[in-house]
Amino acid sequence: MIVSINPTSGKEIARFEEHTPAEVDAALAAAAKEQAAWRRVPITERVTLLNRMAAALRAGKDKYARMITEEMGKPLVESEAEIEKCAWNCDFYAEHAPRYLADELVATNATESAIIYDPLGVVLAIMPWNYPFWQLFRFLAPALAAGNGAILKHANNVPQCALAIEEVVREAGCPEGLFRTLLIQPDQVAGIIADDRIAAVTLTGSTEVGAIVASQAGKALKKQVLELGGSxxxxxxxxxxxxxxxxxxxxxxxxxxxxxxxxxxxxxxxxxxxxxxxxxxxxxxxxxxxxxxxxxxxxxxxxxxxxxxxxxxxxxxxxxxxxxxxxxxxxxxxxxxxxxxxxxxxxxxxxxxxxxxxxxxxxxxxxxxxxxxxxxxxxxxxxxxxxxxxxxxxxxxxxxxxxxxxxxxxxxNGMVASQPALPFGGIKRSGYGRELGALGIREFTNNKTLWIGPAKVATKVTQSE
Structure with missing residues (x-):
């Protein structure tokens, strides 16, 4: 059982049944199936989902902001700003993702060569309670635009927010199953990371938890992005x-x-x-x-x-x-x-x-x-x-x-803060990888080399007399 506690009063808000192993397996199967189709949808169509997500966030801002404050305690005005920032990020990637993921021509000995950006697959997102909507949407908007699917394991003290995020994505018209929230305990995460249907992992959280997840993902040789603690x-x-x-x-x-x-x-x-x-x-x-x-x-x-x-x-x-x-x-x-x-x-x-x-x-x-x-x-x-x-x-x-x-x-001469256009992440024990900007959307892509022959004939250049 997962229990939501109001930190303002210390009293219980609600409790939720955990997803069973069978339900977890079904969610992973559905995400893998839908992602295989989603990756073939042209990016110009995929990004329209992001615009609809932004609209759904703004339409539900009052409800979602109150939910954030009720579950984790931040001032309501800050919760409202968090929802607006999520919508901004969705709109930003709807506009810029096609350019960030366009083929990049590179001059080589080939007739044509390029870097192309293919999606990795289904990404497991392990997210914290402190910005329960923003931490997820800063990952999800570029991930979906790139053609990936996602499974969310949220912090267990914000289950209402976790389910509300799924509601936003569903109301925006996301293909059923491409994104799912799982209500599970932390000790179930290792099995999901190891599952072949999960291609990569992103985590925002403490350095201690980041080290555990990095070890689990590393054992399975899966890509990770870790945004961890800071001082x-x-x-x-x-x-x-x-x-x-x-x-x-x-x-x-x-x-x-x-x-x-x-x-x-x-x-x-x-x-x-x-x-x-x-x-x-x-x-x-x-x-x-x-x-x-x-x-x-x-x-x-x-x-x-x-x-x-x-x-x-x-x-x-x-x-x-x-x-x-x-x-x-x-x-x-x-x-x-x-x-x-x-x-x-x-x-x-x-x-x-x-x-x-x-x-x-x-x-x-x-x-x-x-x-x-x-x-x-x-x-x-x-x-x-x-x-x-x-x-x-x-x-x-x-x-x-x-x-x-x-x-x-x-x-x-300013305050450190994240924004969609600039990469965000750390070094040392603050983690690795980047979110946001062009670098962020490419974290969960296969940066593939494309070489088309025949090779050009090398011409020897001699110095003229």
Missing amino acids: DPFIVLADADVEEAAAVAVKARYINVGQSCVNAKRFIVEEAVADRFVAAFCEGVGKLKVGDPMEADTAIGPMARANLRAGLHDQVRRTLDAGATLKMGGEILDGDGFYYPPTVIDHVTPEMAAFREETFGPVAAVIRVKNADEAIRLANDTEFGLGAAIWTKDVAKARDFARDIEAGAVFI
Whole structure:
């Protein structure tokens, strides 16, 4: 039995029967059968499904946004934005997928040679709860456009969202069976990965789970894309617009109740402006309303689960016990629900938990450094490599620093965020592969070489007299 719990109240919303082994087998069989037909549909026709998916998302935005907030706790306004972003991604790939997947002619000794992009097959998508619609649709739109099918194994604390996603795709007119949601337990995933009807795997989740899935997929020699954890640095140099940086930092840390792999987590600030930054940052954080996420002015809702809150609080206590300074927050709030206050910890150093570990919740760690070189060194002093932000008025210098930062994305004077046109993903223990953009849609294609003869006769070129 899979149970949905409202994190605002801690009470049960609904429970769902798990799919039986026979139902799982039928879903895999149907997906494989439908994908074999779908891959032969011209891409100009396939992308019309994406436009219809975008329309279905927008038509159901109010219902789906409330469902997201009810199941995982983010503020309703952010849930509404999530649905809009999903629709944007669908429309984006409907427009650009034909160009991204067009044959690429390459000059060789052949009469004609090219790179062509064929679909891989049915992809298993293992998705998290923190952006329950976006994480799936950022994969699904390009995957379907490329001619693939998909099976969704969603996080078990968002079963309503998982089934609603299937509803969106079905209402858009997707061929029956090409996409399915499975309500199953994590220990059933290995068998599905090993199944010959699954061609590849994509996972967004923790580094620990990513390592397990990578091992399972690697044993079966199946392609994987892994988007895992992050401990993104937010670097503020002495010549930055400190007040602007602090204002953006509030959103960068506390959006989605701080529960995003790409949230800024480590605020690395040059000592010369650190006091100004901390003061401005704390002023902004102090204005964030904690409360019912269904209310329009709420900025911080509950965390998604009680165990996540307990783990975060343990990281805070260990960091403070190691000598850091608590500026605000830091105590579990009384009352119903899994609330944790927006928390700021200053004078964090590299050996402390809030620096060394990913803090998945509304906690910001401020690290003070002597100069830009130390800032870059500490930014890279992590097992993660997802995103990074640099704040400075010297953009030329920031471009050079961007080359030195070990991350999949670097934003200069802005907040790290994904968007359809740009590839998204990390390095080190933040995973591998890319989603979004041209690179993302090609992750689940067979990038095939086509060579057409006869070979051209080589002509010897001699130097004229």
